[in-house]
Amino acid sequence: IKNMITGTSQADCAILIIASGVGEFEAGISKDGQTREHALLAFTLGVRHLIVAINKMDTCQWQESRFKEIVKETSDFIKKVGFNPKAVAFVPISGFNGDNMIDESPNCPWYTGWEKTTKAGTKKGKTLLEAIDAIDPPSRPTDKPLRxxxxxxxxxxxxxxxxxxxxxxxxxxxxxxxxxxxxxxxxxxxxxxxxxxxxxxxxxxxxxxxxxxxxxxxxxxxxxxxxxSKNDPAAGAESFNAQVIVLNHPGQIGAGYAPVLD
CATH class of the missing domain: 2.40.30.10 (Translation factors)
Incomplete structure (x- = not known):
């Protein structure tokens, strides 16, 4: 998780990889599941663009019903985290076989593609690569002092x-x-x-x-x-206001409590 925090804190977009296998998906989005934790951490660390890649679709025989079930469950929990599901591309893939990664797969004829709506408008596509290419780059503040x-x-x-x-x-x-x-x-x-x-x-x-x-x-x-050093260099401050999010808070703080603060 600590390595994930380091990378995510610098990211503009996150790709949430979800295993579609029976039991695997359910474990990932359970209360203490890693899928849920990664989505929450990504949003907490400032990532606002999300792509959901539903992996291992070959292990569930590319069932449309399983894909729709996962999309619904995932949409519900990422909405609670703070993401807008309508602005998220959901792509069924098989990383092992390369399905829908770069080229459209013939194994899911029912799949009509992903669609997402953002402030920039509506975009559509079929593959994970197209979903990555459809991410709108954020504005870059070059006119501000270096940080x-x-x-x-x-x-x-x-x-x-x-x-x-x-x-x-x-x-x-x-x-x-x-x-x-x-x-x-x-x-x-x-x-x-x-x-x-x-x-x-x-x-x-x-x-x-x-x-x-x-x-x-x-x-x-x-x-x-x-x-x-010549243009408003960063310096220490006596005090500052912060929004602090503590994950999995134990309910009380005692000796030995060592949270990771963002």
Missing amino acids: LPLQDVYKIGGIGTVPVGRVETGVIKAGMVVTFAPPMISTEVKSVEMHHETLTEGLPGDNVGFNVKNVSVKEIRRGNVASD
Whole structure:
């Protein structure tokens, strides 16, 4: 779950994979089931676009009745979580055989395709790939000051210290002097990369790694925020208001209670 939180907190869209096997689906959406927990975490972490892929349809002989049953049950619980089922594409797939992943499958002639309605209008399709392509990219705030929360910090031989994370707002470029909060360490950015390719600049939504001068991996860590030292750099605050969601609260808090707070 902790790894899932790290990835989901940086995502614009989530694909909820649901096993259609008898017993598997029911276990996943039970009170403590992982399907239910993943959907709740995704919404809690700010993901607003959802695709539901109903997998292993070959194990239930591609029964239309089973697909409709799962769509209804899933729609009910994701609505309670906060998603709008009408804006969600439900796609029956078999990952093992590749059905409806990239190309339309001949194994479900009853399936007329998915349809979703959002503020951008109504979109239709048949496959999981088409559902991914139909996601509307969010607006990217490049005009705001740089904010880049660190996901991790690596020490790479011959290169040095490389923090990685997703640009939330603003732009990061080579030559820029960034400040890491809260340790308030300032340093120059030597280079910016994404997927092993050098970038002239990292924009909001980009998961980037950037090489910094004269900073050791022990001085900065996950959770620190990089910002432009010359444009409203991030800094500590005496107090702040927050909306806190606690999952599976035990009812009372005592010694030894260790929740994961988002």
